Amino acid sequence: CLYIFCFLNLSTNTLLGMGAFTAVTAYWFATRPKALKPPCDLRMQSVELPGGEFARRGAVLNGGPLLSHFYEDAKTMYECFHRGLRESKNGPCLGSRKPKQPYEWLSYSEVIERAEHLGSAFLHKGHSKDRDPYIGIFSQNRPEWTISELACYTYSLISVPLYDTLGTEAIGYILEKACISTVVCDVPEKAKLLLDCVSGRQHTVKTLILIENFDADLVSRAQQCGIDIVSLKDTEVNKPRIPPQPDDLAIICFTSGTTGNPKGAMLTHRNVVSNSSAFIYPSCPIGPQDVHISYLPLAHMFERVVQGLILVHGARIGYFQGDIRTLMDDLMTLKPTVFPVVPRLLNRMFDKANSPLKRRILEFAFRRKENEMKSGIMRRDSVWDKIIFKKVQASVGGHVRMMLTGAAPISATVLTFLRAALGCQFYEGYGQTECTAGSTTTLPGDWTAGHVGAPLPCNDIKLVDVAEMNYYATKGEGEVCVRGPNVFKGYLKDPEKTKEALDEDGWVHTGDIGRWLPNGTLQIVDRKKHIFKLAQGEYIAPEKIENIYIRSEAVAQTFVHGDSLQACLVAIIVPDPDFLPGWAKKRGIEGSYEELCKNKVKTDLPSAFSSLPHFSESCMHWCIWV
Incomplete structure (x- = not known):
């Protein structure tokens, strides 16, 4: 009664103030940032x-079996696409754009129709599941790439991606190894490269299907090699579908490797579906409203698995224009919500954002957001986002809510900063082609860095002793081995290499050295058999040196080589094409990227550099004595 009496005697202004305070407090509790619920x-x-x-x-499996698929109606890549058709209600599927133009979209049903036309043409050329099943795809990322792949899946054929960085010798080897008779090419230049590969030698190639227009000279040259060239537009036949089974081969993905010929990893529909399904979490759902930008090479499995994850949920894929220099323009136009990245791009973003003039302000704002991240909170609507990080977020389109990085190690400093700056769910994965793509990933709610996460739900991981390097499984260290539905079936027509990589119990030996952390996550710490002695007896780990040089904004790629009979190392450095011309111009050196790399301006180089880099006339790299 006393409390009621006191309350009734309060002034109107006081009561209004208390009401306002209560309302603000209630609103804060209702809208305060909440930590993402981990799985x-x-x-x-x-x-x-x-x-x-x-x-x-x-x-995350809670003691259950390994995951081979997430949805009962999506056990093959063919079924995944048709599930996307139903989920999207025949919404937009694949999009592309011309310079300074908006994206134009094909619907799910239009993609399926075009895939059936192309797949029927494959059958007309004599391809079948049991006879001549391999179809080469030699193209930049574009809708026709995915249509060609779906054409293979629709008729139980097997796609074999090709990419020009392999070089003519390796491409010729792949064509011969897989006995490829039909290749889908995007532009005449790639068709000419294929003709260079087969000219003057025995080959199996019979047909090149070109996406872009071509001239009579190309047709004439192809005929001299016994090859027909046809346009993709002319493949307008239709035959009944022949859907695959989960254990049918889907892809032969040739890995470039560091020595010898490329090895063709045989991957089934079950492999790909299990790996894509392993990234599905209820706490970060994907749906038809999502948009993915495709710019990472489709010839590699990382991008293919991400696309599988997108398409099974009926979301959209927008392709970049084909030039990495216009990627930011594509991002601004497309405004993707899902954005897979590689460390090289992240390093550039970090270097741009972390300029000396902004460093103190950024550091202060970063620490504030880092504290939230430690509590599991990830957002982009804080005061720091609106004042400090808005430009960073806008640079990737302003709508990104999910990012995944892999393919190479990423600095913990760079990853943590960009997680805070971009304010989206940002995952790091680890894997290799032999595991389809990924074998571990960080989990929703765990925004710490310095590890590659826990085993994916589609595979187990064990560490085995590497005694010569003093790594022992009893200490939670050793070579990383992976087993599960995502592990490949072996290398195409190469039983010896298969036996080296895949043991009798089904474990694929990665060659990477890992360490289990106390929270059950994996840390990659070394590479097996990738150390050697120089002539003076000094042990060298070349990958560690490469990881130091690659952090330079001037460096696009690096390769460190050594010989136990020599006292020093040699590094091949590929300059960054965006950085090099600007760097040279500031120093009064004119010339295009190609001219600079070919050493046409060697005499103009500052004398301080004359003893360090030696520019090669035959290829675009620098050779540096380390």
Whole structure:
């Protein structure tokens, strides 16, 4: 009663003030940032399996079996696409654009129709599941790439991606190894490269299907090699579909490797579907409203798995124009919500944002957001986002809510900063082609860096002893081995290499050295058999040196080589095409990227550099003694 009496005697202004305070407090509680609910206890993200092999399984499975598929109606890549058709209600599927133009979209049903036309043409050329099943795809990322792949899946054929960085010798080897008779090419230049590969030698290629227009000279040259050239527009036949089974081969993905000929990893529909399904979490759902930008090479499995994840949910894929220099313009136009990246691009973003003039302000804002991240909160609507990080977020379109990085190591400093600056769910994965793409990933809610996450739900991981390097599984260290539905079936027509990579129990040996952290996540710490002695007896780990040089904004690629009979190393450095011309111009050196790399301006180089780089006349790289 006393409380009621006191309350009734308060002035109107006081009561209004108390009401306003209560309303503001209630609004804050209702709208305050909340931590993302993780799929498991982040303090123990993997559990050891019984059996004494020190194998571990992702805790997200909660003791259940490994994941081979997420949806009952999507067990093959063919079924995944048709599920996307239903989920999107025949919404937009694949988009492309011309310079300074908006994106134009093909619907799911239009993509399926075009894939059936092309796949029927493959059958007309004599291809079938049991006879001549391999179809080459030699193209830049574009809708026709995905249409060609779906054409293969629709008729139980097998796609074999080709890419020009392999070089003519390796491409010729792949054509011969897989006995490829039909190749889909995007532009005449690639068709000419293929003709160079087969000219003057025995080959199996019979047909080149070109996406872009071509001239009579190309047709004449192809005929001299016994090859027909036809236009993709002319493949307008239709035959009944022949859908694949989960254990049918889907892709032969040739890995470039560092020595010898490329190896063709044989991947089934089950491999690809299980790997894509392993990235599906209820806490970060994907739906028809999502947009993915495709610019990472479709010839590599990272991009293919991401696309599988997008298409099964009926979302959209927009392709970049084909020039990495216009990627930012494509991002601004497309405004993607899903954005896979590689460390090289992240390093550029970090270097641009972290300029000396902005460093103090950025550091202050970053620390504020980092504190939220440690509590599991990831957002882009804080005061720091609106004042400091708005430009960084706008540079990737302003709508990105999910990012995934892999393919190479990423600095913990760079990853943590960009997680804070971009304010989106940002995952780091680890894997290789032999595991389809990924074998681990960081989990929703775990925004710490310095590890590659827990085993994916589609595979187990164990570490095995590497005694010569003093790594032992009993100490939670050793070579990373992976087993599960995502592990490949072996290398095409290469039983010896298959036996080296895949043991009798189905474990693929990655050659990477890992360490289990206390929270059940994996840290990659070394590379097996990738150390050697120089002539003076000094041990060298070349990959560690490469990772230092690659952090320079001037460097696009680097390769460090050594010989135990020599006292020094040699590094081949590929200059960054965006950085080099500007760097040279500031120093009064004129010339295009090609001219600079070919050493046409060697005499104009400052004398301080004359003893360091030696520019090669035959290829675009610098050779540096380390």
